[in-house]
Amino acid sequence: MNGALMKAASRFTIAAAFGLVLGVSSAQAADLGGNCCADLEERIADLEATTARKGNRKMSLTITGQVHRMTLWWDDGHSNGTYWGIDNTNSSSRYSFTGTAKVTPTVSMGFDITIEIEAGGTSSKLNQFDEDGKLGGQLNGTLAASFNASNVDSYFGDARRAAWWIEDTKYGRLTVGRYESAGAITTIDLAGIGAGASASVVLVNGSFLLRGPQGQFFAPLWSTFGDPAANQGRTELMRWDSPTYQGFILSASIGENNGDYWGVMLRYANEFNGVRVAAGIGYENATDRFTSNAPNQGPNDLLGPEPEVKAWGAGLSVLHVPSGLFAQGHYMAADFSCITGDPNAVGINAVTAPNARQTGYWGQTTDCRKDANQWLIQVGITKNWFGIGNTAIFGEYSRNNGWGAGDGDGAFAGQGRNFAGTTTGIVAVNGVTDSEMNVWGAGVTQNIDAAATEMYLNWRHFDADVTCNGAAAIVAGVNNVPTFAQCGGLPTGGPSKKLSTDSFDAVIFGARVKF
Secondary structure, eight states: OOHHHHHHHHHHHHHHHHHHHHHHOHHHHHHHOTTTTTTHHHHHHHHHHTSOOOSOSSSOOEEEEEEEEEEEEEEOSSOEEEEEEEEOGGGOOEEEEEEEEEEETTEEEEEEEEEEEOSSSBGGGOBTTBTTSSOOOOGGGOOOOOTTGGGOOOOOEEEEEEEEEEEETTTEEEEEEEEEOSOOOOOOOSSSOTTTSOSSSSSSSTTOEEEOTTSOEEEEEGGGGSOSOSSOOEEEEEEEEOOOBTTEEEEEEEESSSSSEEEEEEEEEEEETTEEEEEEEEEEEEOOOOOOOSTTOGGGGGOSOOOOEEEEEEEEEEEETTTOEEEEEEEEEEEEOOOOOOTTOSTTHHHHGGGGGOOSGGGOOSSSOOOEEEEEEEEEEEEOSSSSSOEEEEEEEEEEESTTOOOTTSBOOOTTOOOTTTSTTEEOOBOEEEEEEEEEEEEEEEEEGGGTEEEEEEEEEEEEEEEEOOOOOEEOOSTTOOOEEGGGGOOTTOOOEEEOOOOEEEEEEEEEEEO
16 A cells, blocks of 8 residues: 555544544533644654555555464374474465556566475474474484474575566466476366375475384485476476467476476366366476585586486366366376486596486486386365365375386485485485385365365375395394394395385374465
């Protein structure tokens, strides 16, 4: 609200209130005297000086966002626990500043700044011995301070979006800045269950470590066996979205250095005789080099052939509005480049040049990753049975194949997801040649329309099937657990064998409150 309008409104409010007082009793009014409002202008000026308002009259300003917090109960087959009041990474707590202005009757401009809470206490960063989301080395009696030690409330924001856009009703919208890219499509949530049951199956238990039958902690995390990019990535880019034509929207984006990350996607939404349909398909390509923060890297990160990840995904969702029955899901796949020689890998480059074949996109941090895929299906019913908003009851199943397998050096490691060597009592799993993760789930979501809120209670069960042929490695017991060997103690390069792992269960209860 601009200053002149606020001043006029303030004067009107005060005048109305003053008039009400005058109307109560003429005798009382007469007693007020002629100097009752001598400081009125000063008080209005003070009020204006302490009121938040946008900087100009031309561009609108809207503040929106959400608070999304939950309680997580987990069981890894040997231990369990409950983490209270954590942020749900399925759809993190965030706030947005958006604006728009009319340039001509057919052209508009605007901006979007969205900040999310990315700190400790986030569901994708927690694990068995770190409830605050920071690696603490709590095993074998080695203790570390809590993230919130001495009540240090370090909850700063992370920029999801920082972009401007210009839109023509005939030619579409051009967006420039940090924003979601066009690319692989996943599940389109017509049922309204995504707050608790995201298309990504690893955002609630992502940093929990696998457990073995003897209670040992394996270095791979559960997130390693699910897709690391369940939605289009966010980066600095230029993106174009077409106008809607008969329910279709075409999008394309290009970003990073010389177009190292680009993608296209086609989306569709419509309704026929009470049947609501949403679908999409997309493709993305990433050749952006990994930039190491290790010492003595520098120009060596630019040596050798470029990495390349090619990924595509398609989603389809159908909702029968009269009955509330729905089915939704997606299939996606990633093709990782495999470069088996590096002519620059001599001298110091023999160590540093391999970074040139790595890219942070889709989890490719070493060469010769196994191609991977994932699919998810969710079915159920959503109806307004109680008069306060739709209640959705559903079941789901997801299969994830090949993620985290086939590293070129024969050892399982990547993108900070291997804790072996940095934390006492955690053992690497060598020579992972294949992987499969199955996820079963069920839940209920209650919409409360009057409060713009979704409450949910969800359960997911995870099973991992890991094939490896790594070297034998006898490791001392942890917390009185007997000694054990990786991959059954097979010799290096021996026949592949299944790594025996325990399942994982997660139950979450929470709410997403929008404003």
